[in-house]
Amino acid sequence: MTTPSPGPTDVDPSSHVAEPTARGVEASNEAHKRPRILVVEDDEDIMRCLAMRLELSGFEVLGAGDHRSALELAEGSPPDAAIFDISFPGGDGVMLTKELRERAATEQLPVMILTASMRPGIEEEALASGATGFMRKPYDSRALVSELKRWCSDDAVEQLAP
Numbered sequence: 001m002t003t004p005s006p007g008p009t010d011v012d013p014s015s016h017v018a019e020p021t022a023r024g025v026e027a028s029n030e031a032h033k034r035p036r037i038l039v040v041e042d043d044e045d046i047m048r049c050l051a052m053r054l055e056l057s058g059f060e061v062l063g064a065g066d067h068r069s070a071l072e073l074a075e076g077s078p079p080d081a082a083i084f085d086i087s088f089p090g091g092d093g094v095m096l097t098k099e100l101r102e103r104a105a106t107e108q109l110p111v112m113i114l115t116a117s118m119r120p121g122i123e124e125e126a127l128a129s130g131a132t133g134f135m136r137k138p139y140d141s142r143a144l145v146s147e148l149k150r151w152c153s154d155d156a157v158e159q160l161a162p
Contacts, residue, residue, distance in 0.1 A: 034060040035152035038079040040070040040096065041114075042088040046137075050083065057145045067091030071099065078105045080152045083144070084131075086115035086122065094129040101130040110151035114139060 037054055041047040042065045051061040062079055064070040067090030074082070082100075084093030093113045100106040113126040116137040123134045133147055 034058055035081065035148070036060045036062055036077075036079040037148060038062045038064065038070065038073055038082040040064045040067075040082070040084045040088055040093070042066065042085065046085075053141045053145065054148070057149075059148065065089065067096060070096055074100055074106050074109070075103065078109065081110040081112070081148050083112045083114050083148075086113055086117050086126070093131070094125055097126070097129040097131050110148075112144065112147065114144070 035058075037059045039047060039050050039054070039061055041050060041063070044065075047063055047065070051063060054061050062073045064073055066088055070084075070088075070091075073079070084096055086093045093111075093115070097111050097113070100109055100111070110132040111130070112133040112135060113131045114135050114137060115122065115126075118136075126134050132151065135144060
């Protein structure tokens with residue numbers, strides 16, 4: 001079996017990343033040393049590439065392929081940050097972001113919307129839902145990892161690979 005590459009590296013100048021309103025969920029780091037990233041992606045190849053790149057960068061990855069699984073993971077033990085595709089079974093990244101913003105445990109969770117959608121207004125819609133950042137596929141994996149490191153708590157970031 002061929003090992004997939006760690007992720008696309010093309011930079012999309014239309015990617016937008018806002019300043020997070022707060023750091024990742026501090027309490028979640030007490031139970032583990034590596035920052036936990038919830039990745040919601042229904043394409044198995046993209047999920048595998050994202051997970052590999054994030055794990056090589058020192059993150060722990062919680063993967064979900066649908067809306068219900070994503071909510072269960074987020075509520076069970078809130079991650080430090082999240083990456084959502086814009087579309088997946090049972091919902092979408094905008095809807096999921098709005099739902100997490102309504103819950104006390106995840107209201108400050110930094111969220112990156114990562115999508116291949118070229119639908120007009122999608123970036124504005126994602127950011128208006130409460131997403132912290134927005135990137136288009138193909139994405140720059142170094143920029144994505146850099147943002148996640150910035151968003152996670154200082155204690156957890158010290159555990160990350162350079």
